[in-house]
Amino acid sequence: MNPTNARKRSRLLSSAVASASLMALGSAAYAEPVNLTLEYSCPFPLIGDQPIIAEISADIPAEVKVGEPLGPFQIEALTTVNEDSRLGLKLVGSATIEGVATSTNIITTGAGDRQIVVPLSIPQSPIPDQSGAFTVPATGEAEQQVFDAADVGPGTISVGGLVLDMVARTASGDVAPAPIGEFTADCTQVAGQDNILQNFEVVNDDPVPDPQIEVTPDNLEFGNVQLGLSAEQSVTVANTGGAILGINAITIDGSAASAYMQTNDCTTVAPGESCTVDVTYFPSGEGEQLAELSIQSDDPDNGLVAVPMSGTSVLQPEPEISVDPQSVDFGKIQVGTSASTDITVSNVGDEVLYINGVSLDGAASSDFLQTHDCAMLTQDQACTITVTYTAPAAGISTANLVIESDDPDAGVVDVALQGEGDSGSSGTVDFLLDLEGATTINANGSSLPLNGSIDAVLELATGLFTADLTIAPTEGTFQISRLFRRLTATAEVTFEQVGDTTGQLANSVLSSESQMYVQVPEVTTRLFGFKIPLGGGSECRTMDPVTIAMQTPDGETFEPLTGGNLTGTYDLPPLENCGLLTDVLNLFMAGSGNTIDLELTPNL
Known part of the structure; x- marks a missing residue:
């Protein structure tokens, strides 16, 4: 071969x-x-x-x-x-x-x-x-x-x-x-x-889950820190989504960024896990110092989270007294009866505060009585002074509650006191009550906190009353998941009373009816760290007034001088004049089955 x-x-x-x-x-x-x-x-x-x-x-x-x-x-x-x-x-x-x-x-x-x-x-x-x-x-x-x-x-x-x-x-x-x-x-x-x-x-044809960042707390307040010392707080970065969260950068920005330092163990965060950012405040100079902790991630809906930070640099530790409220009006009560209120004394400084004395002064000081547990308050500690007014006769009584301490700037604080006795000869009794509670919007399941007051005149003979109901502006959040994935909207809500609130007090049971327009000045959401408007406006309100009927819950009592609880349900008419998304907002606002629960307490 x-x-x-x-x-x-x-x-x-x-x-x-x-x-x-x-x-x-x-x-x-x-x-x-x-x-x-x-x-x-x-x-x-x-x-x-x-x-x-x-x-x-x-x-x-x-x-x-x-x-x-x-x-x-x-x-x-x-x-x-x-x-x-x-x-x-x-x-x-x-x-x-x-x-x-x-x-x-x-x-x-x-x-x-x-x-x-x-x-x-x-x-x-x-x-x-x-x-x-x-x-x-x-x-x-x-x-x-x-x-x-x-x-x-x-x-x-x-x-x-x-x-x-x-x-x-x-x-x-x-x-x-x-x-x-x-x-x-x-x-x-x-x-x-x-x-x-x-x-x-x-x-993979299956939907890929997204990471979702959650940062707590949403702000850091270091308070007063003496020059030369430092204070530390921590921020937790959690992943509540279904995919790994990548932390791209953590920085400190703002006018006083150099007064803060951060360390962290955040790189990637598995679903259900978290990491920690430790922030240290080093005061410099004197006065408040503001900055912002910025956390950047690959969360597709919230790629940048900003955590405001504040601290106050002080040259040397000092006590600082805070008194709340700074004046008390017991209103009109029947002669021979009493009403009480609490006054809170706090130390908002960074040194021990000593309460040297608590006394009553003034022409009608004998109509008032005070008891307290105030002596020495460490930083952020508080004590309570209880003041009781007993109406001796028809007419106005005034006095001062005098609080003495070693606060170098406010060694003596006066709290003005006033009360009025009513003999009942006029046939009416005035009472002013603070209200606090919440209302639940059935359409979206959200709860809005409520605060305000009710100023009422009660006819003693009939138990009928008329009142001026004031509810402070509030806001609430709700998910609009039927339209957008995991999108959270924030609605600002105000209330405009229509006529007086009316009702009757019989056998210690109060029933009332109020009418008011519900206004929504603004509805927003946040995408990628930016505030995006969804609707609302100065003319955005319910088409018709909302009628809210409330009554003392079964088994409870209501007294004008001590207050009580009220509960009720109501229908929320559709909104109008709220912009292009008016119909969308009505999906999550209007409808029946809404509830309201209030606690009324004396405004003292």
Whole structure:
């Protein structure tokens, strides 16, 4: 056998088998054509290591969905063997060639590598007697692959090693003489080549959950801190969403940013987990110092969260007294009866405050009585002074509650006291009550806090009363998830009374009816840290007045001088003149089944 022809025959035969084997990795249908040419070194009998060239063509999808099978794929390959190789095979008496080519390949995704072994069968193919090139077919199947959520993202298919198991036969069907008749070649891919057959993407049709940032508290108040000392507070950054939250940056900004320092362990936060930002305040100079802790994340709805910070630098620690309220009016009460109220004394300084004395002074000081538990107050501590007014006769009584302390700036604080006795001869009694409570809007499930007062005149003979009801502006938040995913709206609400509140007090049970317009000056939301208006306006209010009927709850009592509880339900008419989103706002505001619960206490 001519050694030159034998080498040519081995090289071309190996190239044909390698090409057929490597094509087994591709998808034959409904995919993207790809091509790759690789060089191998294969050890062959007699002639040693020989280079072979594998020209690989395949159809492989560029996108694969999670859970959907990729394959199996039937592979058909046809390789041309040239005249020199045909002649070399004939010289050793070969009439046919057959065998198996085994290709080892790698699929790489975000979940790691997976190895795919693909066998290709080369059926017994005749070696023509006439001169000229001839073809060798090969067929095989690449096994089915299925990807899961861990694989989502970019992936590659790389061509790896190759093993050839070949048999050459004579015309009688016998195996050709050794060592060419049967041989195995474990081929090595030449280093430095681009062996990536296809780049593809694993995609997931299921909605991908978002991270959601939650920062508590929403502000830091360090209070008074002596120059040269420091104070520390912490902020918790939690992830209440369904995907990992990335913290991109945490910075301190503002006019006094240099007075604050932060350290944190926040990089990525898993769902349900949290991290901590520790902030230290180093006072400088004298006076209030303001800054802002800014937390940037990949929360798609709230990428920037700002936490306001304040601290006050003081040269030396001092006590500072705070008295609330600073005046008390007991109003009109019946002669011979009493009314009481509490006055809170607090130390808002940064040194111990000593209360040196509490006394009553003034022309009618004997109509008042005080008791207290005030002596020494540490920083942020408080005590209570209870003042009782007893009406001795018809007419107005005035006095002063005098509080003495070692506050260097306000050593003596006077609280003006007034009360009026009513003999009942006028047939009416005036009473002023503070109200506090909440109303629940049934349409969106939100609760709005309520504060205000009721100034009433009661006819003693009939129990009928008229009153001026005042409710302070308030605001509430509600989710508008039926329109937007996890979008929170904040509504400012005010109340305009229509006529007097009327009712009757009978057997210590109060019933009342009020009418008022509910106004919504502004409805906003926050997206990416910005305040976005959703509606409202100066003319945005209910089409008709709201009628609210309330009554003392069963089993409870109401007295003009001591107050009591009221509860009721009401319908909220639709809003009008609220801008383009008026109809949207009515979905979450208007309707029946709204409740109101109030506690009325003496305004003293």
